[in-house]
Amino acid sequence: xxxxxxxxxxxxxxxxxxxxxxxxxxxxxxxxxxxxxxxxxxxxxxxxxxxxxxxxxxx
Numbered sequence: 001x002x003x004x005x006x007x008x009x010x011x012x013x014x015x016x017x018x019x020x021x022x023x024x025x026x027x028x029x030x031x032x033x034x035x036x037x038x039x040x041x042x043x044x045x046x047x048x049x050x051x052x053x054x055x056x057x058x059x
Contacts, residue, residue, distance in 0.1 A: 021048060
């Protein structure tokens with residue numbers, strides 16, 4: 001349930017993610033844009049509430 005129009009790239013990402021998750025596989029999404037990452041995270045939370053966010057860590 002998304003309440004705003006999606007870009008074609010974001011729409012395709014969500015379609016691919018849905019397909020992979022439906023097959024019981026895991027997905028790892030990288031983005032260098034923090035605002036886009038926040039949008040993706042919120043949409044994924046609305047669609048599949050069982051996902052984890054991998055945070056960047058430094059050693």
